């Protein structure tokens with residue numbers, strides 16, 4: 001297929017996801033307003049000029065995504081990587097779960113778990129119905145629905161946003177030119193269902209990949225997804241990112257996607273310190289998370305209502321947090337940031353030893 005045709009196919013594919021996401025959000029909001037009018041009142045409408053800007057930023061994100069593939073940072077096939085069988089299988093269940101999430105939201109039930117779900121041993125900040133989702137991160141059902149819910153929330157741009165970690169990651173790994181590709185070790189902290197590891201595998205087909213997360217159910221799902229793709233199976237481990245169970249200076253690259261807004265401030269610092277500890281001198285740490293207040297003041301209204309609408313108890317604090325300062329305090333240097341659509345990226349380096 002010629003590049004022009006592939007690009008057109010990619011744009012059409014993304015547009016399809018975007019329209020589907022929009023239709024889903026419109027229909028589900030109407031239904032929610034009918035059943036729970038009080039919830040509808042909490043949602044502040046986004047002004048048209050802001051919607052227009054968002055659309056522009058989304059288009060820029062997709063253009064960058066295409067260009068990075070064209071430059072060979074990852075194969076074009078990654079642009080079309082989509083869990084279709086999960087989509088058809090689980091979309092009806094996402095819809096069936098909505099009334100429960102609305103009820104939880106209206107009754108402010110933020111820590112509601114089925115009796116068979118084991119919540120002992122997890123930090124209290126974690127035992128939450130993040131996004132009002134049934135059983136938080138602790139059930140197989142939640143793990144089955146998660147990717148689709150994120151895709152719907154971001155109108156099909158979750159993976160293009162995740163892929164923005166790949167260029168800085170590969171750039172950072174150039175510090176280890178003499179290391180054979182197979183010896184390169186990359187850790188994804190809070191890997192969830194493994195979407196980011198799939199992207200990293202596409203960009204670094206030979207590297208040794210590692211993923212860790214607190215949720216056994218999400219790791220099981222990650223294992224299922226990751227065992228479908230060629231290349232060595234990433235090593236997955238259940239643990240708390242506050243105490244990463246890896247040796248000091250072990251990884252050439254460490255990544256983390258959509259984790260930090262779900263952590264209390266002091267835990268954010270601890271996790272950054274752990275990421276510093278396990279990164280090799282000269283190695284790179286790349287964070288992808290939500291934009292912050294200072295990046296897009298025009299989205300302030302949306303950022304302010306997001307934590308309540310989606311039950312994100314630490315999000316407000318995150319949007320005002322100085323992560324660059326936190327990274328510096330942990331010992332990282334040469335820190336830069338980027339913004340793509342509604343995500344922000346922190347690229348930090350561990351000083352090399354001379």
Ligand SMILES: C[S@@+](CC[C@H](N)C(=O)[O-])C[C@H]1O[C@@H](n2cnc3c(N)ncnc32)[C@H](O)[C@@H]1O
Pocket residue numbers: 126137150162189190191192193194195196212213214215218239240241242256257258259262
């Ligand atoms: C919003 S999800 C992001 C998942 C994945 N990185 C992605 O891109 O979709 C947050 C993830 O962080 C994990 N998590 C939250 N707190 C954690 C902690 N202290 N240690 C390890 N994982 C944690 C959750 O289990 C969940 O999988």
